[in-house]
Amino acid sequence: MGSRTRLVLLFGGRSAEHDVSCVSARHVAAAADKDRFEVVALGITREGQWQLAELPEPLPDHLDADGLGVAPAEIFAEPDSVVFPLVHGPMGEDGTLQGLLEVADVPYVGSGVLASSLCMDKAMAKLVCTQHGLPQCRYLSASADDDPETVARAAIAELGLPLFVKPANMGSSVGVSRATTELEAVQALEAAGQYDQTIMIEEAIAGQEIEVSVLGNKDPVASVPGEIVPGAEFYDYADKYLTDGAKLLVPAEIPQSAADEARRLAIDAYRVLRCEGMARVDFLYEPTGRGMLLSEVNTIPGFTPISMYPKLWEASGLPYPQLIETLVDLAIERYERRLQHRRIDR
Template sequence: MSNKLRVGILFGGKSAEHEVSLQSAKNVIDALDQDKYEVVLIGIDKQGSWLLNDTSQFLLNSQNPQLIKLNQSNDSVTLVPQGGGALTHLTTNQADTALDVVFPILHGPYGEDGTVQGLLKLAGVPFVGSGILGAAVGMDKEMMKRLLRDADLPVGPFLVFRAHQVNPNFADVAGKLGLPLFVKPANLGSSVGVNKVTNEEEFRHAVADAFQYDRKILVEAFIEGREIECSVLGNDDPIASVPGEVIATHEFYSYEAKYIDENGAALEIPAKVSAETARAVQDLAVKVFTTLGCEGLARVDFFLCPDGELVVNEVNTMPGFTSISMYPRLWEESGIPYAELIDRLIRLAIERFEREQRLKTTYQG
């Protein structure tokens, strides 16, 4: 009988960040210790189907981020409430051996926004990363910024518009936020649908583009500053990595700069900041993490302004795990290698699950 932990890797997803998830999954799978873990690959296609994949051929064009694709499988599976982590094959109604833990390497809606997290809780299986609340507020940039602002943590000026409202007026928005400004979907990451705006024509295009991906968009003031990022790890007592800096060679840190253009950005790890600033970044990163109810992992992104002020840009509750992603590289610099990082994340998932299982579900007055 095997003593290996059976780890389900959920990847792909019904999201504009589908391809990023494929890249992340490949790196996590390559890093998993095959002596410790039995890996079960569950690829989610863009229609939302869960497909059991073979580890030897689950991706097509895996070396090309522009052409990478999920290799479609005919074996559809699902997790069911109270199933204890057992995968059910939809064609045969047969159940597999239960998964011990799930690593949902999913970015964006239907994967990083609390949706999958709720299903996994109902299925009764431990999972890596934030729970429903932390994932949901971390994904929704409006809710995230409102919660941080209410906790007296520094966020930049922003406006919110919804698809059913009158289209935002450029003159009014520019009058409140100044120029340039940024337009982005409220519930997406990886800079998908994000545009920098300097005039009315660009603004109209940016609003239309952002509304393709979400029914709610944010318009944010431009903040002059260095882009500093910090990784956080833990449940009740989270720790922060050394800070890193993103130095974009594009106009801003766009999707192309992150995942397509190998020279799209330079990552300065650790960031060249004073020891005092580094501590301030780490302290603020942990405060953001706990304020939003995050668990397991998150990457917190800041602007370091010329006067030394830190402004929170956003939090990512399932940051990229590609070969060039900041989250694992910051921990590598902080003394936690990639494989050990994955081990810790899995342990944190199981620890949280076991802690929650001890809670009472019956009231005895």
């Protein structure tokens, strides 16, 4: 065995999921095999400052603005580094950070620029998946500049009620609402328009929420499906992070044929969206209707002790420390493959 790989955990960030990201990083730091990895923790504060956190001391719950700033390029330049981005939402999961890592020429865990930005933008992801014939709920998209009343009426005429309204580029259910009347639909459009220029409007699916973990580059594999049973009317921000009301079922309580279908569709979606490394693919399942409907793909899923992504791998026979190793191996494999392509380019 050569020297240890320097595993740079990139966490925190400017999104609503800052705290979740800190918990994920702490957990990855604890689970990473110290014989193989020298773990370095690089945090981004809510203000956007980059800080080197001390290890092996436990990582903080959140980052303070008064820490010492560092230049990320210097951290990435150290030999044998692999970056593990654990920053969720905009400016982390949306391809911007991945672009920085590409320019820094350092291997990193997870999807590249295109897949990250595609999956972050629900309207674009839906378009690509529709083009490839993947089953999804009926939906429309609108601009935040459109008149909300006109949009609400048109959406109800086409999709009926209730509706789900969400900003195209968010996560953690921020700005997501369920509307049961025209007035609620107008309010929901106004709320979603606060967060993004593009708004998604979907028919509400009455069914189960199913999630599948996918891992791999050219030959991705899918975990056993899990299920989220929301504690609230839907799986909203409070339910995800504050109230602990949601239940995670592993495996999902669905028939074997539906589980097989979810795994197959998860890999299809992963491929058409050009995902690499890892992603969690979420579905809405209509038991008596259309079956498994693709909902969204998350390229940086949570890595907390209660997060679905690592849990599903545990249940599929891949324990947390090995999952981290596999993700790092995939990052290096992809980096080296792209280096080959670049050599041919010249």
